[in-house]
Amino acid sequence: MRVLAPIVVVLALVLSACGGSAPSSDGSVAVALQFPPRAGYAFDADDGALLTKLGVAEPLVALDRQGNPVPGLATAWVQEGASWRFTLREGVTFHDGAPLDANAVVTALSYVLGRPAPPRAITDIGLQVAAEGPTTVRATTTTPDPVLPLRLSSGTTSILSPAAYATGQQPSPVDTATGPLRMTEIRGTEGATLERNDGYWGERAASARVDVRYVTDPQTRELALRSGDVGFTEGLPETSRAGLAADPAVTLHEFPSARTILLQLNQSAPPFADLRVRQALTAALDRNVLANQVLGGSALPAADLFGPAVPYGATQAPPAADVAGAQALLAQAGFGPANPLRVRLWTFPNRPELPVLAQAIASQLQAAGVVTEITVGQYDAQEPEVLAGRYDMFLNSRSYLSDYPDAASTLSSDYTCGGSYAIDQYCSPAFDALVAQLGTVTDPAARAELYRQAAGQLTADAVGVPIVHPRNTAAEQGVTGFVPDPLDLRPVLPVLAPAG
Amino acid sequence: MTGLVLRRLALIPLVLLVASAVVFCLPRLLGGNVTRSVIRARSLASAPDPAAEARLAAELGLDRPLRDQYLAWLSGAVRGDLGRSFTTRAAVGPEVVEAAGVSATLAVLGLAVALAVAVPTGVLAADRPGGVGDRAVDRVGAMALAVPEFVVGPVLVLLVAVWAGWLPAIGWGSPAQAVLPVVTLAFFPAALAARLVRAETRVALAHPSTTTAVAKGLSRRRVLAVHVLPRSLTAVLAEAGPFLAGTLGGAVVVEVVFGIPGLGSLLADAIGSRDLPTVQAGLVVVIAVALVLTLATEVAGRALNPRLR
Numbered sequence: 001m002r003v004l005a006p007i008v009v010v011l012a013l014v015l016s017a018c019g020g021s022a023p024s025s026d027g028s029v030a031v032a033l034q035f036p037p038r039a040g041y042a043f044d045a046d047d048g049a050l051l052t053k054l055g056v057a058e059p060l061v062a063l064d065r066q067g068n069p070v071p072g073l074a075t076a077w078v079q080e081g082a083s084w085r086f087t088l089r090e091g092v093t094f095h096d097g098a099p100l101d102a103n104a105v106v107t108a109l110s111y112v113l114g115r116p117a118p119p120r121a122i123t124d125i126g127l128q129v130a131a132e133g134p135t136t137v138r139a140t141t142t143t144p145d146p147v148l149p150l151r152l153s154s155g156t157t158s159i160l161s162p163a164a165y166a167t168g169q170q171p172s173p174v175d176t177a178t179g180p181l182r183m184t185e186i187r188g189t190e191g192a193t194l195e196r197n198d199g200y201w202g203e204r205a206a207s208a209r210v211d212v213r214y215v216t217d218p219q220t221r222e223l224a225l226r227s228g229d230v231g232f233t234e235g236l237p238e239t240s241r242a243g244l245a246a247d248p249a250v251t252l253h254e255f256p257s258a259r260t261i262l263l264q265l266n267q268s269a270p271p272f273a274d275l276r277v278r279q280a281l282t283a284a285l286d287r288n289v290l291a292n293q294v295l296g297g298s299a300l301p302a303a304d305l306f307g308p309a310v311p312y313g314a315t316q317a318p319p320a321a322d323v324a325g326a327q328a329l330l331a332q333a334g335f336g337p338a339n340p341l342r343v344r345l346w347t348f349p350n351r352p353e354l355p356v357l358a359q360a361i362a363s364q365l366q367a368a369g370v371v372t373e374i375t376v377g378q379y380d381a382q383e384p385e386v387l388a389g390r391y392d393m394f395l396n397s398r399s400y401l402s403d404y405p406d407a408a409s410t411l412s413s414d415y416t417c418g419g420s421y422a423i424d425q426y427c428s429p430a431f432d433a434l435v436a437q438l439g440t441v442t443d444p445a446a447r448a449e450l451y452r453q454a455a456g457q458l459t460a461d462a463v464g465v466p467i468v469h470p471r472n473t474a475a476e477q478g479v480t481g482f483v484p485d486p487l488d489l490r491p492v493l494p495v496l497a498p499a500g
Numbered sequence: 501m502t503g504l505v506l507r508r509l510a511l512i513p514l515v516l517l518v519a520s521a522v523v524f525c526l527p528r529l530l531g532g533n534v535t536r537s538v539i540r541a542r543s544l545a546s547a548p549d550p551a552a553e554a555r556l557a558a559e560l561g562l563d564r565p566l567r568d569q570y571l572a573w574l575s576g577a578v579r580g581d582l583g584r585s586f587t588t589r590a591a592v593g594p595e596v597v598e599a600a601g602v603s604a605t606l607a608v609l610g611l612a613v614a615l616a617v618a619v620p621t622g623v624l625a626a627d628r629p630g631g632v633g634d635r636a637v638d639r640v641g642a643m644a645l646a647v648p649e650f651v652v653g654p655v656l657v658l659l660v661a662v663w664a665g666w667l668p669a670i671g672w673g674s675p676a677q678a679v680l681p682v683v684t685l686a687f688f689p690a691a692l693a694a695r696l697v698r699a700e701t702r703v704a705l706a707h708p709s710t711t712t713a714v715a716k717g718l719s720r721r722r723v724l725a726v727h728v729l730p731r732s733l734t735a736v737l738a739e740a741g742p743f744l745a746g747t748l749g750g751a752v753v754v755e756v757v758f759g760i761p762g763l764g765s766l767l768a769d770a771i772g773s774r775d776l777p778t779v780q781a782g783l784v785v786v787i788a789v790a791l792v793l794t795l796a797t798e799v800a801g802r803a804l805n806p807r808l809r
Contacts, residue, residue: 032670032759038542038773040588045542116555117539123549156543170589188595189769190672190761213671215759219654220670224759227661227669380537380774387548413547421547 028209029479029496032221034235036189036214041173043108043156044115049403052155054194054212055205055494057177060086060105060137061153066311067405067487068444069149073100073159073178074137077149079442083140084148090135092201094161095175095182102131108159109139111171119156121403146442147406153489154403180205180494189214194493206481206497222475225250231479232496234472238298244475253474255484258309258401260302261354263345263361263465268389268425271333271341278462280329281393284368285361286321291468294360295353299468305455306400306407307469309486312448314455318466326368335369342371346386347395348379357467358395389425395467396423405487406447408438411454415463426463504802508795516788520577523783524570527776534774535562538586541773560586573780582784583777585770596766596781600789602672603762606754607747609678610685614747615736617690622697623724623732626705637694644691649750653684653757670759681758685750689743696739697732704731734801741797745790 039045051057062072069077074086092100109129112118126142139148151157159178164171173183180200185193191213196205213230215221218237222244225233236244236252244252265272265281272278291301300307304314327336335341345362347354355376362372372393386394400410413419416435417427434454441447458464476482481495528534535553538560557563561572573583582593624633644652660680661669671677704710705728713727736743752764763782770778 038587040585040590042542042589045587116559117542117549117552120543123552188598188761190759213759215670216765217756217759220657220757220759223654223657223662224670227657228665229661229669229671380533384533409547419547420549 027207027498028211029207029232029498030211030213030230031479031493031496032213032215032224032230032233034214034216034218034221034233036216040170041186042170043112043158043160044117044119046156046403048112048119048156048158049154049489051158051173051177051183052179052489053492054179054183054192054210055181055491056173056179056183056194057155057158057160058179059153059155059157059159060088061149063153063405063487063490065483065485065490067489069153072153073105074152079144079146079148082142082144083138084145085132086137086139086152088135088137089201092178093199094163094178095197096161096163098161098163100159100178101134102137104162105129105137105159106131107162107165109157111165112157119154119403120409121151121154121156125151144440146438146440147404147408147447150404150406153405155489156403179491181210203494205494210493210496212493225475225477228478231498232474232476232482234474236473236475238296241296241298241473249477251476251480251482253476253482253484254471255474256300256307256309256486257399257470257472258307258487259397259399259470260305260307261299261351261357261395261397261467261470262305263467264386264394264396264423265462265464266386266389266391266393266423266425267463271335271343272392274333275462276329276333277335277341278464280326280333280368281365281370282462282465283322283329284326284370285364285465285467287318287465287467288320289364290357290360294357295468297471298473299353299470302466302469303459305458305466306451309469310401310405310407310451312451312455313469321364321367323368330369337369340369340371342373343392345372345374345393345395346382346391347374347376348382349376350379351397353470354395354397361395361467386423387421394423397470401487401489403489405489407451408435408447411435411438411451415454415458424464426458426461428457428461431457431461505795505799508798512788512791512795515791516784519787520574520780520784521570523780523787524573524776525566527774527779528566528569534776535560537774541587541775573777577784582781585778586775587770587773587778588775592778592781596763596778596785599761599763599766599782600785602760603748603751603755603764604789606678606681606685606751606760606762607744609682610751610754611689611740611744611747613682613686614688614690614693614743617686618693619697619729619733619736622694623701623729625694625698626701627720627724634698637691637698641691641694644687647687649684649688649753650757652687653680653754656680656684657757672758672760672762677758681754681760684757685747685754688750689747693736693739693743696736700732700735701728704728707731738797738801740800741790741793744793748786748789 037047037050039047041047041051058073060072060074061069064070073089073092075089076087078085088100106129113127125145128140130138132138160171161176164176174186175182180197181194182197183192184195194210196208215224218235221233222236222240224230244250265278267273287301291299301318303316303318306313308315330341345358347358349355358374362374365372385391400407402409412435413421415426416432438450474482478499479496480499481497483495535557561569576583585592621633621637625637657669657680660667667679668677710727713723751762755762755765767782
């Protein structure tokens with residue numbers, strides 16, 4: 001014991017000396033983000049959006065908090081038939097010192113357009129870009145595109161220095177972008193180091209240095225925050241929300257996401273070809289219970305396809321379950337105690353909340369006399385079956401905005417006749433006509449109204465049941481400045497600063 | 501002995517060849533659209549895009565017959581080129597080697613710590629039945645065997661990193677960051693090895709040669725060190741291969757808990773995104789390491805135990 005005591009003391013001192021803490025006096029912060037780069041920061045993957053979130057790379061068009069296009073690397077844009085003319089911001093330099101000009105923009109956009117699978121934001125519109133002078137770029141599409149500026153707000157269309165594309169390899173964002181933070185080091189999928197770009201054209205970053213760590217396990221992210229390893233994290237475990245909210249040292253942010261968990265119903269075959277059966281299922285489900293009790297408040301009950309993350313989303317709670325009403329509708333459709341409705345419910349475990357919700361949904365449906373057989377399988381195997389209409393019910397999680405804040409592509413692919421992701425097999429000429437109007441409307445207010453009408457028609461036709469809108473979480477400890485972004489499209493890290 | 505080593509060494513390339521064919525072909529024969537999975541791994545695209553899939557399949561060589569794909573991969577592999585990742589387009593060889601190095605470091609350190617604790621504890625436990633060491637091997641050992649790494653890790657982080665603030669909770673690269681993962685990983689093999697050492701030490705203590713040594717008047721410490729410990733270690737060494745394999749398995753969990761960029765997390769990500777070149781390279785490396793470990797264990801066992809020769 002006499003030998004042990006000094007060893008313990010020395011060990012404690014050594015360990016204390018080598019422990020780390022996130023915010024330091026030199027104006028640096030450490031953050032733990034939940035999604036690592038998927039493809040080595042490739043712009044033709046979702047990593048372009050990640051680079052925008054980091055505050056490293058910038059597209060031509062920025063977004064305000066409502067998701068409206070505002071000047072970014074381009075200061076103005078005007079539509080001329082099937083093309084848009086973008087005027088570039090003058091005096092912008094890349095992190096390597098090269099100036100931003102029209103040729104650099106054309107090089108960058110031509111690169112992503114030439115990839116085998118170009119980013120969703122600019123695919124299938126026949127986009128071509130050309131320089132029209134040193135600070136003017138013309139972007140032409142096959143048909144007039146009312147939302148091209150919004151498409152070019154996607155991080156996947158960010159512009160890097162021409163030097164990044166000259167290597168013949170995948171362009172690297174290290175010291176080649178334009179954002180308020182410049183990437184100085186990439187540590188694979190483990191992390192990256194960012195430093196303030198003192199020559200930034202806009203508001204300078206709040207911290208001189210940001211140490212980014214990618215931590216995929218939510219519990220580990222929480223422990224990293226609590227231990228002081230990092231000062232900011234996101235995507236916290238559902239079970240930790242109450243504890244974090246009660247901790248005075250931690251600032252917890254909860255905000256809606258532009259995602260809906262949907263119970264999709266196959267309308268190409270019985271029993272869901274019958275509107276009454278679809279309405280019965282909608283009535284049988286208590287979405288408030290599913291959100292608040294089954295998911296413990298980590299999601300909001302969904303009354304509509306679009307939730308409170310977007311200005312045109314529903315904010316009211318869905319109605320409570322009406323089991324008697326559901327049974328009456330089922331009886332009209334020929335189902336009852338002697339002939340119960342038997343259906344299969346498929347889902348997948350990649351999102352852990354889905355199997356849990358599937359069990360709860362089956363339980364609620366049972367109260368209305370519906371017998372549900374649940375299968376939890378691999379999405380890859382299920383997808384061809386559900387797209388071919390060989391299923392009954394499919395519990396799916398779907399982001400209704402993809403890369404840029406406009407839902408037209410989701411409505412078109414998921415709900416128009418012959419849409420490429422029309423899992424519900426829904427086909428309504430009236431709905432298609434409504435969606436077709438989005439191809440000519442530029443005004444955001446008018447588009448929002450069309451989105452409300454579209455969501456209303458989907459609800460009226462009981463095209464699946466929107467179950468919940470998952471909520472995002474983020475937390476700061478010793479760091480301030482975080483601004484929740486329900487659209488998850490705006491820069492996050494440049495505004496973070498050490499507290500005090 | 502030399503003959504045995506040469507025979508085993510000659511077998512390793514053959515086993516690797518068969519394993520590589522299985523590892524290459526199996527994921528491709530399981531069904532599903534690999535190209536589509538790769539696109540989904542790179543972006544959250546849900547809507548299928550057959551034209552993009554066809555272009556990507558051509559770029560990745562997935563539109564060629566399976567035999568041609570395998571032969572092209574094998575031809576590169578024998579030249580040290582394990583291909584490029586479907587998702588990152590980076591060469592997978594260096595990526596896998598770097599990640600394997602992290603996992604191996606973690607596993608070897610974990611095993612070293614485990615043995616450093618287990619061997620003296622096991623010997624003491626056997627030497628003094630019913631004593632503190634013996635009771636610790638029983639009780640603490642039972643607990644350590646029952647509690648998995650994904651529980652031990654967060655508990656240690658809570659105690660040492662969150663409450664005491666002595667060590668970082670996550671990351672890899674500094675000695676301080678290695679302490680908690682290594683200790684977490686050492687828990688299970690330490691408990692297992694301590695029980696094994698205790699059992700083998702009891703057998704060694706009862707051996708006639710030990711009795712003779714005691715009768716000659718050698719000190720207890722010398723009897724244990726010279727006559728008992730080598731016999732106990734032979735048993736532990738014989739199990740070193742499985743021990744290390746098990747520790748590597750535990751390292752996968754520890755890598756996730758502590759955010760360590762090792763082979764386990766690399767393979768888990770690659771399997772999820774159908775990044776077949778990374779999966780192939782990673783599994784071939786794992787199989788090669790297992791083969792070499794098995795050979796090394798066999799050779800060491802025979803060297804230490806004349807009865808096995």
